[in-house]
Amino acid sequence: MAERIILHCDLNNFFASVECLGREELKGKPVAVGGSVEQRHGIILAKNETAKKYGVKTAEAIWQAEQKCPGLIVLPPHYDQYVRYSRLVRRIYEQYTDLIEPFGIDECWLDVTGSTKLFGPGERIAEQIRQTVKAKTGLTISVGVSFNKIFAKLGSDYKKPDAVTVFRREDMERLIWPLPAQEMLGVGASTLRSLHRIGIFTIGELAKTDPHMLRLVLGKGGETLWRFANGLDLSPVSLSGEEPVPKSVGRSTTTPQDMRTAEDIALTLLWLSERVSRELRANHALATVVQVHLRDNRLNVTEHQRRLQQPVRLAELLRKTGLALILEAWDGVTPLRSIGIRAAGLVHEDESFQLCFGSDYEQLERMERLERAVERMKEKYGRDAILRCRQIAGGKPGQHLAFKGVVN
Ligand SMILES: [Mg+2]
Known part of the structure; x- marks a missing residue:
């Protein structure tokens, strides 16, 4: 061949x-x-x-x-x-x-x-x-x-x-082979520490070590690294990141009673943002633009949008941006009949993961994991299994999630 x-x-x-x-x-x-x-x-x-x-x-x-x-x-x-x-x-x-x-x-x-x-x-x-x-x-x-x-x-x-x-x-x-081991893809900080402990500093030293020994020290990944170092990587260039992402994802709703306060709007928007966020996840996409529209009780429609500095899909961030936009566009007096939020300028998650680094990134990652976990519980136990405090009538508004009890 x-x-x-x-x-x-x-x-x-x-x-x-x-x-x-x-x-x-x-x-x-x-x-x-x-x-x-x-x-x-x-x-x-x-x-x-x-x-x-x-x-x-x-x-x-x-x-x-x-x-x-x-x-x-x-x-x-x-x-x-x-x-x-x-x-x-x-x-x-x-x-x-x-x-x-x-x-x-x-x-x-x-x-x-x-x-x-x-x-x-x-x-x-x-x-x-x-x-x-x-x-x-x-x-x-x-x-x-x-x-x-x-x-x-x-x-x-x-x-x-x-x-x-x-x-x-x-x-x-x-x-x-004379290059430092950490130059090779797959050797991160913790792997490097383990390699140093057994006296491996270069790609060549890694290549010449018994792969069984590497397996003992690093698990299955150890053998993979040994193959990499010996030029035995056969993985194909795969066509990824090519699934088309939709142009935008949005949700809107007309509330049973007109929304009269910022808190009314915030509550509705949270519910809409969670749905938009879920759909973004399903499409492996993040948004670089957030758009809102509001219709008041005289049926006047206003639209407003903002370009984001970094792509988002967390419900909490969509809600925050959406609320700021609505409050900018709303006169604060005329009751609102319906509002909507749309995530636009979508990019594939493969294209976006690199923008976030350091502490900001770690916090976003934690929130992303939390929202995913909540989504999974909702799928399993029903959409009311977990609500934010502010979604529970009489509950104190806040960022925290509350367990309303799980019904099997
Ligand atoms: Mg580069």
Whole structure:
């Protein structure tokens, strides 16, 4: 069987690069993209090469980064632009193969084994793609070319930005094995600690260790890492992230009695947001835009929308944004007959997981898990099995979930 030819393409400093496009005044200056810039506790989401030289790191607090790098320019993220450019670059990859597997918003594996008759050897395809991306978007990519996905990814990290690295099978011992073990996909912080404990520091040392021993120390994953390190990864470039997401998801309702207070609206909106959130989950999607509409008792309809700084699907965040929008659009006096909330500008969850880092991300993850767990209980025990305190008549309004009792 002929050797596979796999490319791993990685957009360099993606968010920061997009922010700097067409802005000559930022050239050569240290630039970072930060979440919640207006608040001091925001964190660094991305940085450019200049900021990197000052030691600015992803996921550290903005104030820490500013201490290391006085004059650091911190810009807010523009998620819709990242999605736009990510898709634009993807269109370029599609000219060379239809076997494309995205890994986050800025990385893709390409299997170009079947494309060499048309476009030449893997190295030449990589070079063409690198040049085309640069010419058409102004962004740079680094590309790794190898015979499996793991080594292709190592290659795109090996030399960057704006570079192509080829790892052939015969290069393995000389070029790959001396690299630190943590450079390899699958070796996270805790695995690395375990490897260090048994004296394994490089990919080569990992490759030469008895796989049974690795299994004892790391479980089943240990054998997988051993195979990776020996160039035995056979996993195919799979077509993921391609299920089409709907354009938008929305819910609206007319209440039995007109809504007269912000609390009335908040309660209805919570119920609607939970349904929108559930549908987003079912579609593997997140929203970058929230829209609301309200109809008052004179049947006047008002619509209002907001673009979000980062994609969301938590019911609680949809509700918060929706409520703020409604209260902006409502005169506060005219009773409302119906309201609706719509999640729009949807992106696939594969495209969005990378935007969140650090502490913000951990909290979002916890809330996501909580909402999922609540959804599962509702599916099992009925929709009233768990309610938020504010949904129970006479209960105190608040964020907490209350158990109303479970009926089997
Ligand atoms: Mg990247």
